Amino acid sequence: MEKVQQDCYNEWMSLQAKRMTELKQALSSGEKDDAELRKLIRTVVGEFKDYAAKRCKHSRRFSSNYFAPTWNTCLENALLWMGGCRPSSFIRLVYAMCGSQIELRLTNFLRNNNIDGLSMEDGETDGGGGGSIGGGEPMSDLTAEQLFKINELHIKTVEEENKLTKRSASLQEDTADMPIAVSAFYKEVIGEADVVVERALDKHEEDMAGLLAEADKLRLTTLTNILEILTPVQAADFLLAGKKRHLSMHEWGRSRERRRLEAY
Amino acid sequence: MEKVQQDCYNEWMSLQAKRMTELKQALSSGEKDDAELRKLIRTVVGEFKDYAAKRCKHSRRFSSNYFAPTWNTCLENALLWMGGCRPSSFIRLVYAMCGSQIELRLTNFLRNNNIDGLSMEDGETDGGGGGSIGGGEPMSDLTAEQLFKINELHIKTVEEENKLTKRSASLQEDTADMPIAVSAFYKEVIGEADVVVERALDKHEEDMAGLLAEADKLRLTTLTNILEILTPVQAADFLLAGKKRHLSMHEWGRSRERRRLEAY
Numbered sequence: 001m002e003k004v005q006q007d008c009y010n011e012w013m014s015l016q017a018k019r020m021t022e023l024k025q026a027l028s029s030g031e032k033d034d035a036e037l038r039k040l041i042r043t044v045v046g047e048f049k050d051y052a053a054k055r056c057k058h059s060r061r062f063s064s065n066y067f068a069p070t071w072n073t074c075l076e077n078a079l080l081w082m083g084g085c086r087p088s089s090f091i092r093l094v095y096a097m098c099g100s101q102i103e104l105r106l107t108n109f110l111r112n113n114n115i116d117g118l119s120m121e122d123g124e125t126d127g128g129g130g131g132s133i134g135g136g137e138p139m140s141d142l143t144a145e146q147l148f149k150i151n152e153l154h155i156k157t158v159e160e161e162n163k164l165t166k167r168s169a170s171l172q173e174d175t176a177d178m179p180i181a182v183s184a185f186y187k188e189v190i191g192e193a194d195v196v197v198e199r200a201l202d203k204h205e206e207d208m209a210g211l212l213a214e215a216d217k218l219r220l221t222t223l224t225n226i227l228e229i230l231t232p233v234q235a236a237d238f239l240l241a242g243k244k245r246h247l248s249m250h251e252w253g254r255s256r257e258r259r260r261l262e263a264y
Numbered sequence: 265m266e267k268v269q270q271d272c273y274n275e276w277m278s279l280q281a282k283r284m285t286e287l288k289q290a291l292s293s294g295e296k297d298d299a300e301l302r303k304l305i306r307t308v309v310g311e312f313k314d315y316a317a318k319r320c321k322h323s324r325r326f327s328s329n330y331f332a333p334t335w336n337t338c339l340e341n342a343l344l345w346m347g348g349c350r351p352s353s354f355i356r357l358v359y360a361m362c363g364s365q366i367e368l369r370l371t372n373f374l375r376n377n378n379i380d381g382l383s384m385e386d387g388e389t390d391g392g393g394g395g396s397i398g399g400g401e402p403m404s405d406l407t408a409e410q411l412f413k414i415n416e417l418h419i420k421t422v423e424e425e426n427k428l429t430k431r432s433a434s435l436q437e438d439t440a441d442m443p444i445a446v447s448a449f450y451k452e453v454i455g456e457a458d459v460v461v462e463r464a465l466d467k468h469e470e471d472m473a474g475l476l477a478e479a480d481k482l483r484l485t486t487l488t489n490i491l492e493i494l495t496p497v498q499a500a501d502f503l504l505a506g507k508k509r510h511l512s513m514h515e516w517g518r519s520r521e522r523r524r525l526e527a528y
Binding site: 002003004017020062063064065066067068070072073074075077078079080081085086088089090092093095096097099100161165169172173175176177178180181182183184185187190191193197198201205208240241244245247248249250251252253254255256260261264 | 266267268281284326327328329330331332334336337338339341342343344345349350352353354356357359360361363364425429433436437439440441442444445446447448449451454455457461462465469472504505508509511512513514515516517518519520524525528
């Protein structure tokens with residue numbers, strides 16, 4: 001089973017890398033074509049939906065794999081919430097992009113006007129790379145109305161997240177109850193086969209699969225809601241940031257693991 | 265590093281198996297020696313404290329491993345809360361043991377008095393094993409005062425758990441902000457080395473290690489508080505149930521993984 005699940009993940013990661021390049025190209029062309037960007041955004045959202053549907057299908061009876069996948073680095077697994085990223089972290093990313101682009105714009109303004117005391121070395125606000133992908137700073141142009149809507153969405157998302165967190169806690173605790181924990185207590189031999197326990201564990205994994213599907217749904221809803229609030233250029237910039245963050249964390253996690261292995 | 269961490273875990277698991285046998289023996293002797301039981305309980309608690317101290321030492325800069333350990337089965341990892349079990353699941357176990365022993369006592373009473381319509385096949389209340397380890401049903405003898413105290417502890421524990429869950433959410437979300445996510449955005453090459461990011465990830469792992477230590481502290485406090493409420497026989501019974509649950513889940517998780525691997 002895990003092989004199928006891992007293939008599905010690998011496919012998803014290559015797709016992300018591909019779309020990342022396309023988003024970057026679409027954003028860096030001098031004349032941005034909103035219709036073209038919208039089409040690309042729809043494709044990306046559709047692929048996320050497909051991926052969630054596949055995970056849902058593969059997890060129906062073997063959901064445990066998804067809550068700490070072996071194909072993730074341990075850095076990523078420590079950041080996992082219900083088998084993926086926290087939906088509220090999408091919103092945090094909007095704020096982070098907006099803030100960093102305002103800073104960058106300010107830095108550029110000060111530099112271009114030769115205002116003393118500020119040079120390239122003083123600030124790491126551009127992350128060392130220098131300049132926004134799109135050549136402009138679309139995320140720093142968020143209007144008050146957009147920020148208000150994003151904030152409203154944030155509150156709603158955290159509420160939904162908390163509900164799912166609570167349900168997961170309750171499912172986890174159930175395993176300390178009848179029949180699992182009690183059967184374990186009365187067994188003479190540790191790990192002895194037990195139909196009642198196996199059935200309860202199957203049920204537990206099915207319930208957790210249900211939770212995973214709902215978490216993926218919340219991730220998707222949050223994503224589409226954000227995209228609706230943003231302009232096409234902002235939306236593409238945001239999706240690009242999300243993909244780069246995911247792909248980068250995976251690579252950074254890998255290189256940290258390699259370094260640790262070498263050190264011991 | 266992981267090797268040291270895994271050795272520490274293996275040591276802990278063998279110790280648990282050893283203490284399980286000792287608790288079982290102490291409980292099944294005809295005449296229970298409270299002083300002897302108390303000594304054993306103190307040893308078990310002391311060992312938990314030592315284990316937590318070792319985890320704390322080993323996790324200081326490499327904490328990610330603990331949030332989805334490779335030495336756990338995926339079934340166990342899906343049940344993890346802050347690198348271990350939920351403290352509130354200890355309390356759930358007290359209730360489960362109490363309930364199952366009352367049921368068992370009732371079943372035995374009905375059977376011994378030849379009350380019709382109830383035979384071994386009707387109920388799975390004894391978990392298929394038949395009979396409590398201690399020969400008596402100490403957990404079913406919880407007094408109203410004990411139950412009241414356990415309930416109070418439950419409420420307090422859930423509150424503390426929620427606080428830590430919230431802090432973990434906030435730490436997780438920080439990685440979607442400056443500098444990590446923003447640096448990822450401005451990088452030309454995915455996973456490119458970056459001192460600022462590495463420093464931020466080190467800081468992140470250190471913060472997560474702090475959280476792990478606090479979660480272990482809460483687990484320990486909850487455990488000792490429960491033990492203080494229970495009589496020595498009840499406390500030994502409860503510790504035995506906890507150890508059997510942990511060891512059994514590990515074995516059941518392994519056999520489920522083996523079966524799945526064979527099926528594909």
